[in-house]
Amino acid sequence: MDPLTLPLWLRATHLINFLLIGIALRSGWEIIASLPRFWWRGDCKPGTEWVRFTRRELPKEEGVYTSLMDEKRLSPIVGLPGRKNVGLGRHFHGLGVSLWIINGIVYVVLLFTTGMWRRIVPTSWDIFPNAWDSLLVYLSFRTPSIEHFMPYDALQQLGYFAIIFIVAPVMILTGIAMAPAVRSRFPWYVKLWGGHQGARSIHFIGMALLTIFIVVHVVLVFTVYPEHNVTRMVFGEVDTARFAQALTTMIATIVLVLAFWIALSYAALANRPLAQKIVVGITQPIRRALAHLKPRMSRQSSYTDEDISEFHWTNGLPPTEDESVEWLEMRERDFSDWRLTVRDSMNDREVELSLEDLRKLPRASYVAVHTCMQGWSATSRWTGVRLSDVLDVLGPRPEGARYVMATSYGLAQSMYGNRPREPFYACLDLAMVGEEDTILAFERNGEALEDHLGAPARLRVESNHGYKMVKWLARLEWIEDYKAVGDGRGGTREDSAMQAFDGRI
Amino acid sequence: MRTSAYLVGGLRTDDDVTRLCQRLADIGVAEGIGAVTVERYPAVGREPGRDVLTVKHADAVAPDLGALRKAAARAGRLTLDPLPLPLPLPPSR
Numbered sequence: 001m002d003p004l005t006l007p008l009w010l011r012a013t014h015l016i017n018f019l020l021i022g023i024a025l026r027s028g029w030e031i032i033a034s035l036p037r038f039w040w041r042g043d044c045k046p047g048t049e050w051v052r053f054t055r056r057e058l059p060k061e062e063g064v065y066t067s068l069m070d071e072k073r074l075s076p077i078v079g080l081p082g083r084k085n086v087g088l089g090r091h092f093h094g095l096g097v098s099l100w101i102i103n104g105i106v107y108v109v110l111l112f113t114t115g116m117w118r119r120i121v122p123t124s125w126d127i128f129p130n131a132w133d134s135l136l137v138y139l140s141f142r143t144p145s146i147e148h149f150m151p152y153d154a155l156q157q158l159g160y161f162a163i164i165f166i167v168a169p170v171m172i173l174t175g176i177a178m179a180p181a182v183r184s185r186f187p188w189y190v191k192l193w194g195g196h197q198g199a200r201s202i203h204f205i206g207m208a209l210l211t212i213f214i215v216v217h218v219v220l221v222f223t224v225y226p227e228h229n230v231t232r233m234v235f236g237e238v239d240t241a242r243f244a245q246a247l248t249t250m251i252a253t254i255v256l257v258l259a260f261w262i263a264l265s266y267a268a269l270a271n272r273p274l275a276q277k278i279v280v281g282i283t284q285p286i287r288r289a290l291a292h293l294k295p296r297m298s299r300q301s302s303y304t305d306e307d308i309s310e311f312h313w314t315n316g317l318p319p320t321e322d323e324s325v326e327w328l329e330m331r332e333r334d335f336s337d338w339r340l341t342v343r344d345s346m347n348d349r350e351v352e353l354s355l356e357d358l359r360k361l362p363r364a365s366y367v368a369v370h371t372c373m374q375g376w377s378a379t380s381r382w383t384g385v386r387l388s389d390v391l392d393v394l395g396p397r398p399e400g401a402r403y404v405m406a407t408s409y410g411l412a413q414s415m416y417g418n419r420p421r422e423p424f425y426a427c428l429d430l431a432m433v434g435e436e437d438t439i440l441a442f443e444r445n446g447e448a449l450e451d452h453l454g455a456p457a458r459l460r461v462e463s464n465h466g467y468k469m470v471k472w473l474a475r476l477e478w479i480e481d482y483k484a485v486g487d488g489r490g491g492t493r494e495d496s497a498m499q500a501f502d503g504r505i
Numbered sequence: 506m507r508t509s510a511y512l513v514g515g516l517r518t519d520d521d522v523t524r525l526c527q528r529l530a531d532i533g534v535a536e537g538i539g540a541v542t543v544e545r546y547p548a549v550g551r552e553p554g555r556d557v558l559t560v561k562h563a564d565a566v567a568p569d570l571g572a573l574r575k576a577a578a579r580a581g582r583l584t585l586d587p588l589p590l591p592l593p594l595p596p597s598r
Contacts, residue, residue, distance in 0.1 A: 057534045064563050066540045069530045238556050267592050316559050317539050320508040323589055418522050418545045418556075 004151050004228075005237045013107040014233070015253070020103060021214070022261045022332070023096030026080035028207055030089030033072040033079060035375040038204055041194040042369070043309030044376040050201070063452030067315045067374050068413055076265035081275070086374060087498035088268055091279040094505060098283060101172060108164070109336070119152060120160050130154030141327055143224050150233070157222075163213050171206040174199040180371055181290035184437065184462040187302035187369070196377040222351045232269035255314040267448060273416075273487070287502040291431045291463075303367040304377060308445055312370075312378040318451045319410040319472055329407035335456035340440075341475040342390060344398045351394055355456055356440060361385040361393075366462075373465040374497060382460050384441035385453035387433055390476065401478035403427045405485060406459050406470040412492045426468045427482040427501070428461060437462040440473065464503035467493035506539065507564050511573065513543065513556040514584035519582055522556075528576040529560070536573070537566030557588060 035055035046058035050086070054072055059065045076082030080092050111117045134155035137144050144153050152160065176182055178200035183190045193199040221229045227243040234246035253398040268275035319327045330338045335355060343350035391397070391404065406426040415421050432438055442449055442457045447456045454471030461468045468491065482490040482501075490501035516522055522543045529541045542559040548554040560568055570587065577583040
């Protein structure tokens with residue numbers, strides 16, 4: 001094979017990679033903007049971040065500031081989709097990255113089956129001194145001679161190898177580590193990366209390296225022997241006579257891809273529910289597959305009381321007088337008259353349970369890492385009773401009941417379209433309800449649950465992100481379907497922030 | 506935790522709301538603001554629609570109206586006027 005040619009499959013996967021990497025990066029920036037700080041320590045204690053992209057200071061005190069206050073608005077030209085839409089950003093990230101991985105697998109398989117891996121994978125230690133020499137040439141604002149490019153020079157080859165075989169796999173592995181479904185089943189794996197924040201920080205560093213690589217790569221394509229690079233990338237071989245044609249084709253393609261990226265943002269913002277429905281629909285099989293992973297809590301020992309966090313962020317603040325006078329009055333009485341309504345809406349039956357009633361049920365207690373979809377985390381010992389045991393008090397699951405709806409005394413922080421707020425709610429499917437570590441917690445770290453973390457009782461659904469874990473719990477209800485509740489997406493954050501009903505990723 | 510409420514004038518789009526909340530978040534720690542929410546009440550009959558900003562803050566802290574107005578002005582041509590509590594609850598509550 002001519003060492004200078006680029007076969008069609010390589011050019012095609014490269015173009016697809018360009019399209020998808022933009023979706024992955026821009027949606028990644030949207031996610032970062034929802035909490036533009038990075039930590040190595042697991043509790044994200046204010047003031048301990050190692051890098052941040054916001055001037056906003058954080059209060060040192062716990063429970064006086066919601067993490068939603070830290071969100072930054074990105075322009076739709078930069079973020080996907082932009083304008084503070086972390087829910088849609090996460091869905092686009094999942095979709096873009098899934099397709100990017102498939103494209104990457106096709107590329108790597110073809111690379112090895114065609115023998116072209118020799119262009120990328122160094123086979124001699126000489127690569128390092130040669131790459132160093134090449135770097136010195138570039139740093140002196142000169143260009144290595146054309147003979148060095150067969151088709152890549154040593155520095156180029158080393159760069160491609162590092163991105164394809166080190167940075168990209170590390171990003172995939174750290175991305176997986178941030179999924180609650182993976183963390184709750186294989187906590188040792190997350191710990192391997194330094195916990196959720198370690199994985200998040202390494203993922204960010206990978207993104208930064210990838211972004212720098214792309215910028216340098218594009219600049220060099222157009223500045224170092226462009227007539228060779230451009231014609232080879234468009235036509236597969238060096239044909240300097242067709243440089244103008246190749247350059248026009250390449251620039252037109254780049255403009256089209258950029259236009260597509262930005263159009264995707266505005267199209268998603270124009271109809272956010274539809275965008276959520278389409279993208280979540282495509283990525284749902286991945287979430288469904290994660291539901292079948294082995295259950296947690298059996299032989300769980302990766303996180304212990306030694307790992308308990310010093311600090312715990314909160315997303316949402318306790319109910320105030322305009323939200324629930326009832327909750328405030330119960331708090332005044334130490335929740336002695338708090339009652340949880342457990343209801344079967346289909347047969348119009350209900351029971352009321354006090355904290356004492358709950359304490360009589362079998363206890364569940366474990367140490368788990370809580371993650372918010374914004375990115376912060378905290379480790380606590382949660383103690384309470386299994387949700388399935390609480391529901392059993394009402395009797396067997398009513399016929400036709402497929403979901404449990406949990407409703408809070410607190411109101412949503414915001415509603416879709418900024419319409420007047422309603423009580424916060426979340427629905428769980430039967431798989432989530434039946435998980436061993438889906439509990440109704442009334443203690444944290446051996447003490448009564450704090451006001452700002454959901455007193456007197458809250459949901460814990462360890463296989464999911466925090467938005468499923470209703471705080472200041474008022475009611476549990478068996479329902480047939482959630483379509484008729486709220487906006488029909490299964491929860492307040494699903495309705496308002498376009499999160500997925502299934503919060504396992 | 507307590508809530509203070511304000512009538513907002515000048516909001517046109519949901520993105521205006523986002524911009525207002527961003528500017529208020531910028532002064533969040535300085536003013537002791539823990540959460541901000543804008544609720545857009547539509548016009549009903551002869552009752553005109555109105556946009557209500559609620560600010561959650563610690564009991565001991567009262568956000569400075571001047572600082573809030575300054576932040577709102579940075580978000581656009583917006584006005585803020587204090588509203589007495591309790592607010593009329595929407596029928597859905």
